[in-house]
Amino acid sequence: QSVLTQPPSASGTPGQRVTISCSGSSSNIGSHTVNWYQQLPGTAPKFLIYDNNQRPSGVPDRFSGSKSGTSASLAISGLQSEDEADYYCATWDDSLNGPVFGGGTKLTVL
Amino acid sequence: QLQLQESGAGLVKPSETLSLTCAVSGGSISSRGYSWSWIRQPPGKGLEWIGFMYHSGSTHHNPSLKSRVAISVDRSKNQFSLKLSSVTAADTAVYYCARVRGSGQVTDVYSQFDSWGQGTLVTVSS
Numbered sequence: 001q002s003v004l005t006q007p008p009s010a011s012g013t014p015g016q017r018v019t020i021s022c023s024g025s026s027s028n029i030g031s032h033t034v035n036w037y038q039q040l041p042g043t044a045p046k047f048l049i050y051d052n053n054q055r056p057s058g059v060p061d062r063f064s065g066s067k068s069g070t071s072a073s074l075a076i077s078g079l080q081s082e083d084e085a086d087y088y089c090a091t092w093d094d095s096l097n098g099p100v101f102g103g104g105t106k107l108t109v110l
Numbered sequence: 111q112l113q114l115q116e117s118g119a120g121l122v123k124p125s126e127t128l129s130l131t132c133a134v135s136g137g138s139i140s141s142r143g144y145s146w147s148w149i150r151q152p153p154g155k156g157l158e159w160i161g162f163m164y165h166s167g168s169t170h171h172n173p174s175l176k177s178r179v180a181i182s183v184d185r186s187k188n189q190f191s192l193k194l195s196s197v198t199a200a201d202t203a204v205y206y207c208a209r210v211r212g213s214g215q216v217t218d219v220y221s222q223f224d225s226w227g228q229g230t231l232v233t234v235s236s
Binding site: 002032033035037043044045046047050051056088090091092094096097098099100101102103104 | 157158226
């Protein structure tokens with residue numbers, strides 16, 4: 001069971017906007033910034049969002065992040081078929097004294 | 111462009127030691143401002159942090175793995191390594207090495223893995 005809670009699945013149709021939530025506690029999301037990773041099938045995770053809402057170079061602005069209290073969200077607008085992947089949130093946890101990941105959300109583009 | 115490549119035995123017997131190496135190219139493992147990490151993913155499951163190697167060469171690992179983890183660096187070869195002892199079937203996973211987007215005292219950067227290897231599957235079985 002992951003320290004950070006994500007819905008196991010999400011879906012949307014092309015062009016739609018979808019959001020994926022990530023819930024934690026005061027020892028992790030409540031005290032630290034949140035990052036997001038995209039894992040396409042059969043590949044390594046890719047750095048997608050950092051510091052709650054910042055995009056690394058090369059990441060389309062269709063991807064955005066936000067954080068409020070002990071929860072965070074990833075939003076994908078203008079959904080495309082190539083966005084079909086697993087998405088993971090991550091942050092530092094003071095209790096573990098290390099980084100923790102959410103269980104992942106499998107996004108299906110219908 | 112930075113590239114990371116894992117290598118090592120793909121099959122390890124129970125109770126033995128898993129050994130992996132991450133070769134870094136396109137950049138120096140001794141570059142200031144970065145740290146290095148191992149992360150694993152059991153088949154069909156999520157990601158689990160294993161440990162860090164800081165720029166100073168000191169290490170820090172996931173307490174859940176107790177004292178089974180050892181991370182070391184060979185700066186002359188621009189690579190770092192993972193050893194996980196007393197493995198069981200629960201250690202079967204794809205193992206990734208990754209670069210941490212930062213170093214120093216600010217803990218937030220230590221969940222920012224900005225470059226990853228392709229991963230290598232290690233199966234624990236007799």
